[in-house]
Amino acid sequence: MNEPFDPINQRILEQLVANARMPITELAKAVGLSKTPVAARIRQMEEMGLITGYRAILSPLQLGLTHVTYVEVKVTDTREKALQEFNTAIRLIPEVEECYMITGGFDYQIKLRSRDMRHFRQVMAEKISTLPHVSSTTSYVAMEAIVEQNWLSI
Structure with missing residues (x-):
């Protein structure tokens, strides 16, 4: 089991926070691993409850809530x-x-x-x-x- 905050998981989380819709191939390239271990690490962090979901973040300003x-x-x-x-x-x-x-x-x-x-x-x-x-x-x-x-x- 990987440590939740090892350097690779930290880079994965940083990338996902910046763009949760990043294709797994781009994410893998960004963190220096192949797709399979990156997908496994993401799944593990989801199962641990570290990643609790993915959502669209709406702009309050564009919605007129200024x-x-x-x-x-x-x-x-x-x-x-x-x-x-x-x-x-x-x-x-x-x-x-x-x-x-x-x-x-x-x-x-x-x-x-x-x-x-x-x-x-x-x-x-x-x-x-x-x-x-x-x-x-x-x-x-x-x-x-x-x-x-x-x-x-x-």
């Missing part, structure tokens, strides 16, 4: 049942790009994408504010993206 807001949410109840109710409901809001449970002065941080301020206000009023157990929110509008990554460096 307005980014970070929302801090405080909830009224932090018992497990209440948190699970909030978690289930937040996953149903398509404008929510990311949501994290956070320690500190608030309970959740949300990255929300919308078309404009009017759309943002609608999402806040009709979706975020009506979530189970929400007591208050604070919003921060992003002015400019300095770094945006959709992958982790290896």
